[in-house]
Amino acid sequence: MPRCDSCGKTVSLPFHCQYCGKNFCDEHRLPPNHACAGLAEWKKTPAPGVGLRYGGGGVSAYGGGYAAAPKGKKPGRLSFGNIPYLKILVAAIVILLVVLLFLRLTGNLPIS
Numbered sequence: 030m031p032r033c034d035s036c037g038k039t040v041s042l043p044f045h046c047q048y049c050g051k052n053f054c055d056e057h058r059l060p061p062n063h064a065c066a067g068l069a070e071w072k073k074t075p076a077p078g079v080g081l082r083y084g085g086g087g088v089s090a091y092g093g094g095y096a097a098a099p100k101g102k103k104p105g106r107l108s109f110g111n112i113p114y115l116k117i118l119v120a121a122i123v124i125l126l127v128v129l130l131f132l133r134l135t136g137n138l139p140i141s
């Protein structure tokens with residue numbers, strides 16, 4: 030029967046520490062709980078289980094980014110609405126000028 034290297038308790042399914050290579054009970058499986066020799070390394074690269082828990086924080090951070098996204102979209106939508114309006118205005122002025130020029134060239138402009 031394998032024993033926990035920290036408390037000496039016999040464990041049927043010990044947790045193998047990938048940083049110091051020893052076996053631990055589920056109470057002492059995390060490097061900070063068994064004064065792990067590879068604790069510094071563990072802090073640098075969290076174990077997969079710990080990384081998953083950090084993933085929750087990542088999700089909330091992503092949520093914050095999502096909340097900020099509509100904020101950035103609003104001014105974008107406003108300017109997007111302004112561009113066709115300006116284009117229509119410019120097109121109307123150009124058409125008016127062309128019509129005036131055409132009328133002037135053909136001599137049909139009433140006010141001359």
Ligand SMILES: [Zn+2]
Nearest residue numbers: 033036054057
């Ligand atoms: Zn233990």
Ligand SMILES: [Zn+2]
Nearest residue numbers: 046048049065
């Ligand atoms: Zn360890």
